[in-house]
Amino acid sequence: MFGTLPRAAILHVLPLSQLLDLYDADQDVATLLQLHHFKNGTSKTSVVVSALRAGNIVLNTSTAKAMGYIARLFGLDGATANLHHIQDYTQRMVDGWSVNTAIIMSDVRTNGRIAGAFAEALDSRVHRK
Numbered sequence: 001m002f003g004t005l006p007r008a009a010i011l012h013v014l015p016l017s018q019l020l021d022l023y024d025a026d027q028d029v030a031t032l033l034q035l036h037h038f039k040n041g042t043s044k045t046s047v048v049v050s051a052l053r054a055g056n057i058v059l060n061t062s063t064a065k066a067m068g069y070i071a072r073l074f075g076l077d078g079a080t081a082n083l084h085h086i087q088d089y090t091q092r093m094v095d096g097w098s099v100n101t102a103i104i105m106s107d108v109r110t111n112g113r114i115a116g117a118f119a120e121a122l123d124s125r126v127h128r129k
Contacts (some may be wrong), residue, residue, distance in 0.1 A: 011085065057098065
């Protein structure tokens with residue numbers, strides 16, 4: 001699979017066991033990822049998508065923290081990751097897991113808390129100014 005990707009597109013390679021360990025160790029990550037819907041590669045995409053939508057995951061500080069922990073695990077806190085990578089990751093997580101973002105459209109304080117939770121969990125020393 002990696003042979004078809006440009007080298008610059010691969011920021012970090014990790015064993016699946018590390019993601020599963022994070023999933024098992026952090027309830028917010030487990031709530032976000034809902035890996036129980038992915039059954040050993042036999043689940044149909046439409047079934048998984050429907051299940052994730054039905055899960056009604058809301059973007060809040062807990063969800064943002066979980067996304068930050070996962071981003072750090074994927075290497076988005078490192079020197080090879082840039083703002084575009086982080087934006088793309090968050091967009092894919094929100095879209096792919098059907099995260100409900102309605103709450104952030106109206107409240108600036110909530111937006112700030114959510115962004116702060118993500119940034120704190122990502123804990124990137126590289127991207128600080």
